[in-house]
Amino acid sequence: MGNRLYVGNLSFNTTQASIESAFAAAGEVREVAMPTDRETGQPRGFAFVTMGNAQAATAAISQLNGLMLDGRSIKVNEAQERPQRGGYGGGGGGRY
Numbered sequence: 001m002g003n004r005l006y007v008g009n010l011s012f013n014t015t016q017a018s019i020e021s022a023f024a025a026a027g028e029v030r031e032v033a034m035p036t037d038r039e040t041g042q043p044r045g046f047a048f049v050t051m052g053n054a055q056a057a058t059a060a061i062s063q064l065n066g067l068m069l070d071g072r073s074i075k076v077n078e079a080q081e082r083p084q085r086g087g088y089g090g091g092g093g094g095r096y
Contacts, residue, residue: 003030003057006079007047010034011070014043018070023049026063027056048079 007019016032023029031050034043051057057078065076 002078003051003054004079005049005051005057005060006075006077007049008045008075009072010043010045010047010074011072012043012045014047014070014072016047019047019049022064022067022069023051023060026051026060028052 005023010019016034019032019034020029023032028051029049030052032047033049034047036043049060051060061076061078064074066073067076068074
């Protein structure tokens with residue numbers, strides 16, 4: 001298991017500081033990344049948390065998955081790497 005966690009179902013009022021505070025109970029937090037919408041700058045409702053080691057990541061999942069944070073029950077699991085996108089455009093086939 002890696003150290004990087006996906007945190008979903010976040011309230012739009014949740015801050016990086018509140019996420020870091022909640023996860024610090026499980027171990028060292030190295031980084032909190034909260035993606036924002038390009039156009040509005042608003043948080044997108046999820047974050048990535050990098051814990052200090054795999055044991056802290058495992059502890060965070062077991063302690064925090066389902067926890068109420070800012071009025072929402074958050075989902076915490078191991079972050080999955082994005083699949084590589086091919087350079088091919090999706091296009092419809094031609095008609096015969």
